[in-house]
Amino acid sequence: MSGAPLGAGRHLLSVADLGAEGIEEVLRVADAFVEVGRRPIPKVPALRGRTVVTLFAEESTRTRLSFETAARRLSADVMSCPMAGSSVKKGESLRDTVETVNAMGVDAFVVRHPSAGAPAQVAQWVDAAVVNAGDGWHEHPTQALLDCYTIRQVLAERAGTDPASAGTAGFRGLKVAVVGDVRHSRVARSLVWALGALGARTTVVAPGSLVPTSFDDWPLEAVTHDLDAVLGDVDVCYLLRLQLERGAGAYLPSVREYTSAYGLTARRAALLGEGAVVMHPGPMNRGVEIADDVAELPASTVLRQVRNGVAVRMAVLFLLLGSGGAVEDPAAGGAGD
Amino acid sequence: MLSAEDVHRALVRIAHEIVEHNRGLQDTVLIGLQTGGVPLAQRIGRVLEEIEGATVPVGMLDVAFYRDDIGIRPVLPEAATDIPGDLAGSLVVLVDDVLFTGRTVRAALNALTDYGRARAVQLAVMVDRGHRQLPIRPDYVGKNMPTRIDEQVDVSLDGVVLGDVVPR
Numbered sequence: 001m002s003g004a005p006l007g008a009g010r011h012l013l014s015v016a017d018l019g020a021e022g023i024e025e026v027l028r029v030a031d032a033f034v035e036v037g038r039r040p041i042p043k044v045p046a047l048r049g050r051t052v053v054t055l056f057a058e059e060s061t062r063t064r065l066s067f068e069t070a071a072r073r074l075s076a077d078v079m080s081c082p083m084a085g086s087s088v089k090k091g092e093s094l095r096d097t098v099e100t101v102n103a104m105g106v107d108a109f110v111v112r113h114p115s116a117g118a119p120a121q122v123a124q125w126v127d128a129a130v131v132n133a134g135d136g137w138h139e140h141p142t143q144a145l146l147d148c149y150t151i152r153q154v155l156a157e158r159a160g161t162d163p164a165s166a167g168t169a170g171f172r173g174l175k176v177a178v179v180g181d182v183r184h185s186r187v188a189r190s191l192v193w194a195l196g197a198l199g200a201r202t203t204v205v206a207p208g209s210l211v212p213t214s215f216d217d218w219p220l221e222a223v224t225h226d227l228d229a230v231l232g233d234v235d236v237c238y239l240l241r242l243q244l245e246r247g248a249g250a251y252l253p254s255v256r257e258y259t260s261a262y263g264l265t266a267r268r269a270a271l272l273g274e275g276a277v278v279m280h281p282g283p284m285n286r287g288v289e290i291a292d293d294v295a296e297l298p299a300s301t302v303l304r305q306v307r308n309g310v311a312v313r314m315a316v317l318f319l320l321l322g323s324g325g326a327v328e329d330p331a332a333g334g335a336g337d
Numbered sequence: 338m339l340s341a342e343d344v345h346r347a348l349v350r351i352a353h354e355i356v357e358h359n360r361g362l363q364d365t366v367l368i369g370l371q372t373g374g375v376p377l378a379q380r381i382g383r384v385l386e387e388i389e390g391a392t393v394p395v396g397m398l399d400v401a402f403y404r405d406d407i408g409i410r411p412v413l414p415e416a417a418t419d420i421p422g423d424l425a426g427s428l429v430v431l432v433d434d435v436l437f438t439g440r441t442v443r444a445a446l447n448a449l450t451d452y453g454r455a456r457a458v459q460l461a462v463m464v465d466r467g468h469r470q471l472p473i474r475p476d477y478v479g480k481n482m483p484t485r486i487d488e489q490v491d492v493s494l495d496g497v498v499l500g501d502v503v504p505r
Contacts, residue, residue: 007411032399032414040423041451044402074402164417322407 006319011123011130015141015190020197024168026315027149031164033311033318036073046322047076050107055098055122056133057083057113062282062306063133063143067110070313076321079106094118095125102126107321111135129320134186137246143281144190146312148198150305151236154277171198175221177230179205180240180262180289181248183212187281188240192218203230207262209251227262231271238279239264239289255288265291277301339480339497344463347479348377351461352384354477355430362391364427364456370445371399371416373434376494377463381432394421398431403444418448425453430477434492436462439473463492 005022006012018026036042052071054064064080071078081101083094092100098109108129111119116138123130134140148171155170156163176195182188182204195202196219203222204211211223224230231237242248242258252258259265264278269291272278278290278300286292339347356362362385369378375397382395401414431445442460449455461477466484484490484499491498 035418046402323411
């Protein structure tokens with residue numbers, strides 16, 4: 001397993017590092033953890049004695065809770081290090097904080113930071129595994145993985161097959177529209193890369209001011225400003241949150257105008273083809289990028305994405321912390337014992 | 338070492354032994370360990386249905402997350418876990434292809450407790466090859482087969498083969 005993209009001594013910093021094979025492995029292992037989540041006691045002893053630290057320099061309740069739930073269900077010990085308060089105010093640098101926490105004996109750091117590249121920096125300073133839980137406008141790999149897991153699950157249900165046996169074949173040629181504030185969205189960046197690796201055909205739909213300055217290396221089918229024109233022909237409509245707190249408002253004439261051109265209103269939802277899936281990473285701005293009632297449509301996967309998030313993060317932590325080591329003793333394990 | 342007929346005969350005998358030992362099939366659940374034990378458990382289930390006329394639930398269990406060598410060697414779940422309902426009060430017969438060190442069975446016993454408190458757990462294996470590292474013994478054995486520790490035992494419904502370990 002030494003060739004695996006996720007394994008002992010490795011990190012999850014970017015979806016691009018994983019490749020199609022790595023993404024497939026995460027999704028496959030996540031299947032096993034979805035089953036764990038359905039049990040009367042949804043907990044396994046796999047990472048007993050390991051310590052996972054969530055280091056969030058930017059508040060995000062849902063992602064932090066999702067990672068902490070995942071770590072606890074693997075029986076790991078969890079330390080939470082909210083960086084917004086504490087020692088940062090006293091002038092301690094990120095490096096000092098990280099090295100201090102690392103000295104307590106930590107196996108994995110889950111890092112959320114407003115600056116792109118911060119998790120990669122942390123990975124240089126510690127001997128623990130580092131998981132990028134969102135860095136600036138750069139990447140949010142576990143969100144992309146849980147979105148891919150959700151798409152794969154929905155495709156398998158539609159086809160009446162077992163998600164495990166279907167693998168990721170369903171992504172080939174799958175038409176996905178990623179709609180909204182792509183410029184400020186690390187979710188979009190990771191998702192577009194993941195979908196590209198799996199062979200999906202992704203179209204970005206956004207106002208000119210909310211597309212990134214350079215798309216050259218993105219695996220995209222098209223970039224368009226006309227949402228109505230693409231809705232009838234997509235399998236997945238992925239709505240991004242308008243990140244008003246990151247200054248997205250300054251790029252728009254008004255939020256209302258954004259909604260009228262790019263919001264999935266009830267009128268627009270009617271343009272979606274039969275079987276199209278509506279996704280959103282949350283938290284939703286109801287009445288802005290998504291209509292008040294669209295999230296309740298049967299085709300919306302918003303809460304399913306949250307549920308799958310725990311299983312996918314369990315898979316990532318297990319692959320990083322639990323699947324390492326070398327085979328030495330034939331009696332130590334392997335087939336047929 | 339064993340032909341397909343030998344394996345089938347052994348499974349039929351094990352099915353009879355399960356009925357005899359437990360005086361029927363009250364609350365019995367068969368659980369095959371992934372991956373080698375699952376086809377054997379399914380075959381035993383069909384034989385039990387033929388001889389007793391009762392349907393016995395058959396589940397499957399992957400013990401990867403309960404292994405004691407996580408972090409020491411590569412451990413990944415190989416296949417699905419599917420346990421039929423709550424195991425509280427049931428008589429579980431674990432089925433595996435080869436009993437070797439006993440560590441897989443130890444992991445399976447731990448996993449089972451997360452599905453409810455079974456009334457009893459018994460162990461059926463196609464081949465007991467020895468070299469136990471834990472105090473675990475089978476209740477039903479297809480064939481006792483003394484082996485060298487570096488030999489490999491391959492069990493399928495097509496038979497049992499003994500060979501050298503394939504270098505990894």
